[in-house]
Amino acid sequence: MKLPAFDYATPTSIGEAVALLAAGDGSARPLSGGQTLMPLLAFRLTAPSLLVDLRGIPGLDAVEIGEAGTRLGARVRWCDIEAHAGLAAAQPLLVAMIGHVAHYQIRKRGTLGGSMAHADPAAEMPGVAVACDGVLHLVGAGGARDVAARDFFLGPLTTALAADELIVGITLPAWPHGRRWGFQEFARRRGDFALAGVAVHYDEVGGRAVGAHVAVIGACSAPHRVAAAEALLEGSAVTSALAAEVGRAVAASVSPPEDIHATAAYRRSLAGTLAERALAAAGGLA
Amino acid sequence: MNAPLRGPGNNFVGQSVERLEDMRLLRGQGLFTDDVSRPGLVHAAILRSTVAHGWLRGVDSAAALALPGVVAVITAATMGAKVPAIPMRLAPLDELEPYWQPVIAADKVRYVGEPIAVVLAESAAIAEDALELLVAEIEALPPVVDTATALADGTLLFEAQGTNLAVLYTAQKGEAQAEFPGAYVRREKMDTQRHTATTMETRGLLAEWDATTEVLRIHGASKVPFASRGMLAKQMGLPETSIEMIEVDVGGGFGMRGEFYPEDFLVPFAAKHCGRPVKWIEDRREHLLACNHAREFDCDLELVCSREGDILALRGTVNGNMGAYMRANVAVAPRNVGQFLSGPYAVPNVHVEVRALLTNKTPTGTYRGPGRFEADFFRERLLDLAADDLGIDRVAFRRRNLVKMAEMPYPLATVTPPKKEEKLDSGDYVMTMDLALAELDWDAKLPLQGKLIDGRYHGLGVACFIEGGAAGPRERARVELVEDGTVAVYVGSTLVGQGLETVMTQIAADAMECSMDTIRFFHGSTTYVSEGFGSFHSRSTVMGGSAILLAIEELRQRMREAAAARLGCKAEAVRLEEGRAVAPGGGALSWAELATAGLSGDGVFHNHTHTYAYGAHACHVAVDPRSGHVEVVDYVAVEDVGRMINPLALQGQIVGAVVQGLGGVFLEHLVYDAEGQLLTGSFADYLLPTATDYRSIRAVAMGVHTGAVGPLGAKGAGEGGIIPVGGCIANAVAAAFSGKVQPMSLPLSPSRLWAMIEAAG
Incomplete structure (x- = not known):
């Protein structure tokens, strides 16, 4: 698990970094924290010709x-x-x-x-x-x-x-004061990649949810918002029954992957459960 | 180092002395294989098969050899006419020799990860670069991945043998296959998954050939250096005296480390071949692919009971998925599954057949509690199922059937081949179970069982076990009085992270009646004693400790004789005090002065029986039915080890073993696909328990009923904590769902458990 050979540059400006990437013709890769890239290199799953380390560029940590x-x-x-x-x-x-x-x-x-x-x-x-x-x-x-x-x-x-x-x-x-939110994630161990995760937020106007957001990670090919669940939530009072309904809508909408850690059916069900729990937490029901 | 304790009568044994090893290791002063270097070092990397089963038609190394920095490429062809094979160290049988693993694939590959070539290069990175340039031509054959396919013999790993069944072990006692009219019978199929010891430090070796003195020196020997030396000497055609196996610190053993692997030949061979020191450090992906796997067994068992709840018989078959070859200690787990199925219970009739089946997976070996973890899961599940069917409380059912003190020594089933008779030695099995239940507060928590509280179902589980330790045939120790007045202790046992240095120093200091820092402890390396049997089967304390006592007895006699000669009195009259030998008249010699006479003592402790530490675990779990997550709310492990040498070290061993067991119950799984590819090639996919996952584990260790092996009264310990974890947790999960969910397979992953809960409605 030794890294393959590559060139290495530490540009001091964004312009310089971008120029290096452009010159690399697709085989140059930026290096930031390296927490994913370095293992990929160690496993030799990728072999860029040039690593453009961003650490010398001022202001990117603001x-x-x-x-x-x-x-x-x-x-x-x-x-x-x-x-x-x-x-x-x-x-x-x-x-x-x-x-x-x-x-x-x-x-x-x-x-x-x-x-x-x-x-x-x-x-x-x-x-x-x-x-x-x-x-x-x-x-x-x-x-x-x-x-x-x-x-x-x-x-x-x-x-x-x-x-x-x-x-x-x-x-x-900007996140308005008083916005209600909840996030639920389930992983096999704390810190592992999520088998599923759901974030919910909305503003409460007259006891009803406005600006409903329901977003899923893990049980999907890319993080996305679930329109069907948001439609249920929008304009509604948050109750346990609604939370369950939103959960079912999320479960019905996702197309989860299947791997050695979980079946697709499990991830689908889990996404629904987490949506229900996230909304319950947002609504102060949990 | 903490200040040496002085107890009444110099009792270090029994005291919770902090481990002598720890300060050195915590301060980064340990010496591990990768810390050792030599001028002119070359680095080895190993080309491993990417095909599970196939004919190896050739290896093209031209491009690799052309890479600057590459020193050599070694293949089977380099070894000449005959490629050496790795002999079985434990329970060997002549008829298993065809299944020994060649140290490098010559004409066939039988698992993904099997060594095909070794690259030697000026750096490890160049060696890995060269691996990518090697081309192995393999003509793929259908792989045999599971035991059902292996049994069908449709595809054979060894064509000449005509079968994938390497050996059938039988555990036999009484007349288990008889009719039991009117009896209750419960038959179940269950399985445990392939997983193994994944140590913090991977394996590694540094070998150097001194052509002048014709000595092969190997750093990184562990566990059984003398046995490995014998095997290597034979393979290399060298006298044993030409090989020095040097023990260094290791980051974990657990049965996996230190057995003879292909690399244990390849690296020394490479050093002799290229005339330069060679280092090989296993990387994590290799470790998961190449180190001994373990635990993959499936069973079809019947438990026969009287209607009143007396166990009458245990019978059935077990299939062991042993992987591609019969490696050095492969026999242990399948034999033990048969041996330990009855566990601490009085079972008058046993007939269990265990098939050791060859498959195109990584070969297997021992992992802490080999065969016992699996057998305990099968048995303890069966006991709960039977108790439920019979309408008997599962605690009462166990109490009724546990072997009673009056029945000791109690005969176990006899396992063949080779034939070995075993009996339980001593203990109050009911006492440890009752203590585990009391510690858990079983009765008070029972009303929670099966209840849904804040979205989680609660359940309690209990499981009992016996451990087994103190393997023979003998162990050797030598003690020397050193010129500075200290006592050097040499023993053939090895340090695999179990606290050997501390425990042995406690024993030696007590016997010498001196403080612990007067003892200098040396272990393991073949340069210290003439033979040694190593550290496995929880044997070091009982065997090595007893040998030390014998050696010290001899040394003290010589000290008295030497003092008597110089002080002008009778040897029996000399009183040995710490640092001094005193004559009745008041004359005295210091130990340093006595040491000039060159005093030493040798001890050999022989033993052919086993100790059986025993105990019980109890746990409380809470299961989220919608995520399948199991929280271990409370876990209690009770074990009686006969006599505790160091309660602190022992409790650490028990808690650590329970955590490892929980890893095997919930997380760890070496997953293969249908093509025989290992899918869990990193710690992102092979999940280990971490420090925060299971926080409520309590160990209650005790020394109550002493063992009969050796003068210490101690029983082998350190593996017990892992043995009953599967059954204990699975029983608790079943109880949480009032029996509607019955785990029959491990691991209990959230996805799998959720599916079972859904299916139960």
């Missing part, structure tokens, strides 16, 4: 909480999110979901940009991006562009990112 939303740099680590004084209030769902990411050592190195670029369907950060209507900021050889999270995650390990593009950050819209 967290800015503003009126319009929260902007997080691509090299913000999980431990930065956990330790940040303002994020728990500004983006409570983000903090809750990131609490499920891996283990202490990995959280010290893993970054949100790396996780989103890798796009594991069971990963939490892509789920946060989708559940919170995040917008990803990309920079490539052809310039900068913003892509909504819902258009970014296309399938297992597949995104809208071009080979010469970098994720430089993500903006999550």
Whole structure:
């Protein structure tokens, strides 16, 4: 499990990094926290000609909480999110979901940009991006562009990112005070990839849910919102019966993968259960 | 090091002395194989078969040899006419020799992971680069993956043998196949899944050939260095005295480490072949593929009872999926499944046939509690099912059938071949069960059972076990009085992380009547004693400890004689105190002064019977029926080991073993697909229990009913904690669902358990 040979560069600007990626003609890869890329290299499942290490680029680890939303740099680590004084209030769902990411050592190195670029369907950060209507900021050889999270995650390990593009950050819209939310995840051990996870949030207006969001990770090929479940929730009072109904809608909508850890039927049922429980938690029923 | 304790009568034995090993290891001062280096070192990497079954037509190494930094490529062709094979170390049979594993594939590959070639290179990375350039031409054959396919003999692993059934072991006692008119019979099929010991440190070896002195020195020997030396000497055509096996620190043994593997020949051979020191460090993917697997058994068993609840007979068949070859200690688990099926219960009639079947999977060996974990799961499940059917409380049913003190020694079934008679030695089996129940607060928790509380069903489980330890035939120790007044103790037992250094030092210090830091302890390496039998079958304390006592007895006699000669008195009159030998007249010599006479003692302890530590586990689980998640709310393990040398170390062993057992119950599974490919090639997919997964485990260790082997009264211990975990947890899960869910297979993964709960409605 020794790494294959590759060239290595530490650019000091985004422009320089993008130029290196472009020159690599598809065989150069950015290196951020390395918590996925390094094992892939060790297993020799990938053999890039050049690793473009982003650690020398200033500013990518910034967290800015503003009126319009929260902007997080691509090299913000999980431990930065956990330790940040303002994020728990500004983006409570983000903090809750990131609490499920891996283990202490990995959280010290893993970054949100790396996780989103890798796009594991069971990963939490892509789920946060989708559940919170995040917008990803990309920079490539052809310039900068913003892509909504819902258009970014296309399938297992597949995104809208071009080979010469970098994720430089993500903006999550402002989270209004009093928004109700819940997140439930189930993994075989704490910190493992989720067999399924469901995030729910809505604003409560006159005792009814407005702006319903129900998003699934794990039991799917890419994190996504479940329109049928959101339609049930929108405009309704949150009750146990509704939570069960939303759970059934989520279960009916997902097409989970099957692997050595769980059958598709199990994951489907689990997604429904977790949706029901997440909504119950959001509604203060649990 | 913590300050040596001084108890009354110099009783270190029985004290919770902190492990002498720990400070060194915790401070990073351990010496592991990969810490050892040599000038001119070359690194080995091993090309392994990616095909489960096939004809090996050739290996093209031209491109690999052309890579700068590659020193050599070794294949079967390098070894000449005959490729050596790995002999069976335990329970060998002549008729099994055709199934021995060749150290490298010559004409056929029989499992994914089988060595095909060894690359030697200037760095490990270059060696791995070269692996990608080697081309093995393999003509694939249909793989045999499960025992049903193996039994059908449609595809044979060894064509010349005409069968995939390597050997049939029989456990026999009484007349189990007789008719039992009017009796109750419960027949069930059950299985345990393939998993194994995945140690923190993978395997590794460093071998160097000294051409001048013609000595082969091997760092990384473990568990049974003398046995491995004997095998290697024969394979290499060297006298045993030309091979030095050096023990270093190891990150876990558990039965897996230190048996003779293909690499144990290939790495020394490579060193002699290329004339440079060779290091091989197994990587994690290799470890999961190449180290001995274990535990894959399925059974079809019948338990026969009287209507009043007396067990009358246990009978049936068990299939062992042994993998592709009969490796060094492969016989242990299938023999033990037959041997331990009756466990601590009085079963007058036993007839169990255990088939050791060859399949295209990684060969198997022992893993902590080999055969016993499996057998306990089968038996303890059957007992609960039978008790339910008979309308008898499962605790009362066990109490009725546990072997009573008055019945000791109690004969177990005799396992053949080779024929071995066994009997339980001593113990109050009901006492440990009652204690486990009391510790769990069984009666108070019973009303929770079967209830849905906050979305989870609660259940209680109990399971009993016997352990088995102190394997013979003998162990050897040597003690020497050193010039500085310390006592050097050499023993043939090995350190595999079990606390050997501490336990043996406690025993030696008591016998020498000195403080623990007067003892210097040396173990394992073939350079220390003339023979040694190693550490397996929970034997080191009983066997090595007894040998130390004998050696010290001899040393002390010599010390008295030497002191008497110089002090002018009779030897019997000399009083040995710590650091001094005192004559009746008041004259005295220090141990340092005595040491100039070159005093030593040798001890050989012979033994052909086994000790049986025993106990019971009880647990409380809460099951989320919608996720299939099982929380182990409380878990109590009680074990009587005859005499405790170090209660702290023992409790650590028990808790650790329970956690390993829970890993086997819920998480660990070496999954193969239909083509014989291992799907769990990393720790992302092979799930181990971590420190936070099972937090409520309590061990109650005791030394009440002493063993009959050796002067210590101790019984072999350290494996017991893993043995009954499967049955205990599965019984609790079944009880949580009031018997509507009956686990018959491990592991109890959430997905599998959820499906069972759904099916039960």
